[in-house]
Amino acid sequence: MLLEVHGLKKVYEGRQRSVEAVRSLTFGIDDGDFVCLVGPSGCGKTTLLKCMAGLLTPTAGEVRLRDKQVTGPPPDMAVVFQEYGRSLFPWMSVWDNVELPLRQKRLSKGQRRELVGRALTEVGLADADAAYPWQLSGGMQQRVAIARALAYEPLVLLMDEPFAAVDAQTRADLEDLIRKLWRRLGVTTLFVTHDIDEAVYLGQRVIVLSSSPTVIREELEIDLPDERDQLTTRSNTRFTELRAHVYAQIQAAKRESTVGSYS
Numbered sequence: 001m002l003l004e005v006h007g008l009k010k011v012y013e014g015r016q017r018s019v020e021a022v023r024s025l026t027f028g029i030d031d032g033d034f035v036c037l038v039g040p041s042g043c044g045k046t047t048l049l050k051c052m053a054g055l056l057t058p059t060a061g062e063v064r065l066r067d068k069q070v071t072g073p074p075p076d077m078a079v080v081f082q083e084y085g086r087s088l089f090p091w092m093s094v095w096d097n098v099e100l101p102l103r104q105k106r107l108s109k110g111q112r113r114e115l116v117g118r119a120l121t122e123v124g125l126a127d128a129d130a131a132y133p134w135q136l137s138g139g140m141q142q143r144v145a146i147a148r149a150l151a152y153e154p155l156v157l158l159m160d161e162p163f164a165a166v167d168a169q170t171r172a173d174l175e176d177l178i179r180k181l182w183r184r185l186g187v188t189t190l191f192v193t194h195d196i197d198e199a200v201y202l203g204q205r206v207i208v209l210s211s212s213p214t215v216i217r218e219e220l221e222i223d224l225p226d227e228r229d230q231l232t233t234r235s236n237t238r239f240t241e242l243r244a245h246v247y248a249q250i251q252a253a254k255r256e257s258t259v260g261s262y263s
């Protein structure tokens with residue numbers, strides 16, 4: 001198992017009251033997996049992802065990467081967030097943004113040039129290397145963030161609702177880009193989303209979370225062909241069945257939390 005989450009619990013301690021965001025989560029991700037995490041909004045997805053990325057300390061339980069406990073941001077992980085506007089440096093060119101983490105890795109100039117050039121080509125931005133992020137559309141900025149993560153050659157790529165802020169057409173293009181890159185490069189990916197269709201379309205496996213305080217409601221194998229396509233896959237009967245199943249699970253999770261909050 002490449003990445004393991006064991007009995008993870010996170011309680012935010014406030015001055016007036018504490019909020020139990022994640023109650024107890026245990027799951028693992030194998031090398032090369034593409035796993036989607038989906039759950040009702042506010043269910044604790046971002047909290048979980050931040051704990052996995054070493055940005056938050058769990059209240060109990062642990063995250064292990066290659067059998068080593070995560071206690072701070074591991075050098076082998078890259079994260080792509082939803083807010084591309086805040087994750088790129090506006091005063092740096094596209095090329096410099098993608099190169100920045102490689103400088104911290106202390107790679108030679110030649111190695112950096114090769115990795116940045118290749119990553120920008122992979123995401124279709126080879127010609128935009130000298131532009132500044134603010135000159136690009138939202139979808140292009142998110143491509144830059146993806147290129148930056150890929151150039152870094154992480155063991156694990158964590159993505160937190162990365163396409164939530166772009167329009168539907170761009171989103172479909174970016175979904176296909178991510179699947180294409182995953183199939184070609186085989187990078188282990190954990191993709192967090194509240195969009196059921198997106199989770200089923202992208203993942204090999206979907207983990208459905210309950211409402212906060214979060215536990216796992218279900219883990220589902222997505223037995224759709226690896227070759228996916230926005231038109232054929234989404235009109236496939238199996239796709240429709242899977243999305244209906246996940247939808248029902250999430251509705252049930254929401255109902256339970258409403259009942260819970262009145263009991």
Ligand SMILES: Nc1ncnc2c1ncn2[C@@H]1O[C@H](COP(=O)(O)OP(=O)(O)OP(=O)(O)O)[C@@H](O)[C@H]1O
Nearest residue numbers: 012019021040041042043044045046047048194212
């Ligand atoms: N810093 C914090 N302090 C206190 N409570 C917090 C904090 N961050 C999140 N929470 C609470 O923890 C719960 C889970 O929040 P989180 O942002 O992880 O959920 P999410 O599933 O990512 O939400 P969304 O679907 O809106 O992106 C929510 O009830 C939220 O109000």
